C-alpha cells in the first residue's frame with residue numbers, strides 16, 4: 366500500500382511545508398484532472414520555483430498572492446520546469462519576466478516548449494492527418510478536429526517561454542539552500558523529463574514521471590510518428606527503481622505526496638504490460654489501431670479523447686514492434702498490425 370503522509374492539501378494561494386525548505390502548492394486546471402502540484406524550494410536569499418501552472422489569469426493571480434504572502438519577503442531566484450507540458454510551463458514567461466530570473470530546463474523540453482507555442486497556432490498538416498488516418502480515424506473526423514485544434518492557440522496576452530535557458534542534464538547537482546538535488550532524467554511521457562532527487566533528505570520531485578494514482582499519458586504523436594516512447598517509459602521505471610529507495614518521499618505533480626515508489630513503479634509497469642497483452646490478443650488477425658481501443662480503454666472515447674487514446678494505443682503497439690512481437694503492413698490508407 367502506498368502511504369500518504371499529509372492529511373491536508375494546500376489551499377489556493379497558500380503553501381504547505383512538506384520537508385525543511387520544501388513547500389507544496391496547488392494550482393487549478395480546467396479539465397477533469399483539476400489540479401497541478403508545484404513546489405517552492407527555499408534558500409537564504411530567495412526561492413526556486415519548480416513548475417509554474419497553466420496559462421491564464423486565474424493561476425497568474427494566485428501566483429501574485431503567493432509572491433505577496435508566502436515568500437517571506439525574498440524574491441524568486443530561478444525557475445525549474447520538469448518538462449514542456451502546458452500545465453507545467455504556462456506561467457514560466459510571466460514569472461521569469463516578473464523577477465528577471467533564469468529558467469533551468471533540459472534541452473529537449475525547452476526547445477519543444479518553445480516550438481509548441483507556435484505549433485498550437487497551426488491547423489492540421491498532411492503529416493498529422495496521415496498519422497491519424499493510418500490509425501483508423503475517418504477523414505470527416507480528421508477534418509473536424511484539424512479545425513478545432515486552432516482553438517488551442519495561445520492568447521494574445523500569453524507571454525511565451527523565456528528567450529534563453531540554462532541547460533539541465535542527467536546527473537547534474539544543484540545546491541538550493543541546505544539541500545543538494547541531483548537531476549535524474551526520465552523519458553516516455555515527455556522526451557527529457559527532469560526529476561530532482563535528494564538522497565540525503567530522501568526527497569524526489571517527480572513531476573509527471575511518477576504519479577501515485579493516475580497514469581501519465583505515454584503517446585506517439587504525429588510530429589514523430591515512428592517514436593517508441595513506451596520502451597523509454599518502461600526503461601525509465603527500471604532506472605528509478607534502481608536509484609530511488611522506498612523511504613523516499615515522492616513529491617508528484619498530480620495527486621498527493623506519497624511513500625512506496627517501488628510498489629508504484631511495479632504497478633505502472635504491470636498496467637502497461639497488461640495493455641500490451643490486450644494488443645497482442647487483439648492482433649491475432651490483421652487489425653487497425655483504432656479497433657483495439659474499446660478493449661484498451663473503458664471510458665467512452667470521442668473527439669479529442671479518441672485522438673489521445675489512439676496515440677496511447679500506438680505507443681503500446683510500437684513497443685511490441687520493437688520487441689519483435691508485432692508486424693505492421695500498410696493496407697491502402699491504414700496500417701494493419703498482426704501478432705507474430
Ligand SMILES: [Zn+2]
Nearest residue numbers: 448450554573
Ligand atoms: Zn506532463
